[in-house]
Amino acid sequence: MQISADFLAPRLLALQACLLGSMLHLNQEKRRVMSVxxxxxxxxxxxxxxxxxxxxxxxxxxxxYADLHAARDIFGKLITRHGGRIVNTAGDGFIADxxxxxxxxxxxxxxxxELGASDGSLKFRIGVHLGDVIVDxxxxxxEGVNLAARLQSMAEPGGVLISQQVYDxxxxxxxxxxxxxxxxxxxxxxxxxxxxxxxxSKPGLxxxxxxKPTVAAHRPxxxxxxxxxxxxxxxxxxxxxxxxxxxxxxxFLLINLVTGGSIWAHWPILAVATIGGLKxxxxxxxxxxxxxxxxxxxxxITALTLVNLFSWNGYPWVLWPxxxxxxxxxxxKFLSSSE
Numbered sequence: 001m002q003i004s005a006d007f008l009a010p011r012l013l014a015l016q017a018c019l020l021g022s023m024l025h026l027n028q029e030k031r032r033v034m035s036v037x038x039x040x041x042x043x044x045x046x047x048x049x050x051x052x053x054x055x056x057x058x059x060x061x062x063x064x065y066a067d068l069h070a071a072r073d074i075f076g077k078l079i080t081r082h083g084g085r086i087v088n089t090a091g092d093g094f095i096a097d098x099x100x101x102x103x104x105x106x107x108x109x110x111x112x113x114e115l116g117a118s119d120g121s122l123k124f125r126i127g128v129h130l131g132d133v134i135v136d137x138x139x140x141x142x143e144g145v146n147l148a149a150r151l152q153s154m155a156e157p158g159g160v161l162i163s164q165q166v167y168d169x170x171x172x173x174x175x176x177x178x179x180x181x182x183x184x185x186x187x188x189x190x191x192x193x194x195x196x197x198x199x200x201s202k203p204g205l206x207x208x209x210x211x212k213p214t215v216a217a218h219r220p221x222x223x224x225x226x227x228x229x230x231x232x233x234x235x236x237x238x239x240x241x242x243x244x245x246x247x248x249x250x251x252f253l254l255i256n257l258v259t260g261g262s263i264w265a266h267w268p269i270l271a272v273a274t275i276g277g278l279k280x281x282x283x284x285x286x287x288x289x290x291x292x293x294x295x296x297x298x299x300x301i302t303a304l305t306l307v308n309l310f311s312w313n314g315y316p317w318v319l320w321p322x323x324x325x326x327x328x329x330x331x332x333k334f335l336s337s338s339e
Contacts (some may be wrong), residue, residue: 004159039135042105044166045148046084047129048075048111049093050122051157060121067120068092076113082107087140092122093146097140101130101169105198108160109176112200122157127151130165150186153194164194179248267310274303 049069050056056064075094080165084098084107098104108126115124129151147163155161161181177199183192187320199224277299284315301322308318 040132041133041135043097044130045126045145046096046104046108047148047152048124049152050124053092066121070120071122075111076108076110088102101166104128105170112158123151125155126160127155128166129163160198162196167196169319270306287331293329
């Protein structure tokens, strides 16, 4: 079957016109994309949001509104002092950026301490991340901002969470404690990221510039490859509770000696020590252990072990409750990391 030139010519011309139109469209799209001036910068993002703001507004709208404005004044003052700026506000939250990671972290700590000491009812969650962002006028857009916001949403009310990038910059420059929480997957992100919690301290215990950290919080995988260094623990003054506990323990021992009775003082001493240990668990338990099992759970297991030893009858019954608590804790950690 032969096809005439008169039949092919118009069809070839139509195909050529379609190809030419497609090429012109692609060139226009390329020029349009190239004409967009994208400005990027590496910065430290601080994201903050008031916990339970909606429910507080339902209970006391005027009081909550006043507390929000008081908290904004505190944040604004500290952000300016540490060289940052607020780039975005939305309701009860905001985004700020800082040229210095140390200053951003310092600002987050001081803000939580000052808010905790104030009379306001609002508690804020804060997340800090160092990342690359797109500058859109006075606003910032990009994955760095999103990750800081996700860290903020995962923090406890009154707490601060930081990313691995922030930890690498500040852990040797601030005398504060860090707790490694493991690798977790923030909402709407496709990968797990290492997360650290900042142990809040008193204002006088925070140093602005480079000093040795009081508590090291190394990731388990990096501890194997890096040389182990010992960091001095923070020397905290004895609180009234600790002094009272020491007095009670001494009184129990004295009564036991004076009365000449059988050894019974270890029971009330164990109770007092357990209560004190639960309150100071984060300070007493090394970070490498509390990163695997919660510090307070380790205190409870230790107390149960001592009870088993003090009432020893030849059977180590403590293995059952201790094992159940460990399995429960590790199971919760596994489920939370897999979400």
